Amino acid sequence: MSLEELREEIQTIDREIVEKIAQRTYVADTIAQVKAEKDLPTTDEEQEQAVMDRAGENAQRFDVDANLVKAMFRLLIELNKVEQRESR
Numbered sequence: 001m002s003l004e005e006l007r008e009e010i011q012t013i014d015r016e017i018v019e020k021i022a023q024r025t026y027v028a029d030t031i032a033q034v035k036a037e038k039d040l041p042t043t044d045e046e047q048e049q050a051v052m053d054r055a056g057e058n059a060q061r062f063d064v065d066a067n068l069v070k071a072m073f074r075l076l077i078e079l080n081k082v083e084q085r086e087s088r
Ligand SMILES: C=C(O[C@@H]1C=C(C(=O)O)C=C[C@H]1O)C(=O)O
Pocket: 028, 031, 042, 043, 044, 045, 047, 048, 051, 076, 077, 078, 080, 081, 084
C-alpha cells in the first residue's frame, strides 16, 4: 500500500471515530432525559467505573495502551456530563 492509500485509510477511520463519538453523545442525551424523569443525578460513579474498567479490558484485548484508552474514555465521560447538564 502507498503512503497516500494508508493515509486515506486513516482518514476513513478518523471519520468513523467521530461518528461513534456522536452516537455515544446522542445515547447519553437520551439517558439524561430518562434521569431527569426519574429525578436522578447526572453523575453515576459506579457506571463510570464500569465504563473505565471495560475500556481497560478492551485495550488489553486489542493490544493498545490501556492508560491512553482510559484517558480518552475519561474525556468522553466528561464531555457527556457537560452535554447532559446542558440538556436537562
Ligand atoms: C451516560 C451516563 O451518564 C454519565 C456519563 C457516563 C458515560 O459517559 O459513560 C457514565 C456515567 C454517568 O456519570 C450514564 O449514567 O450511563
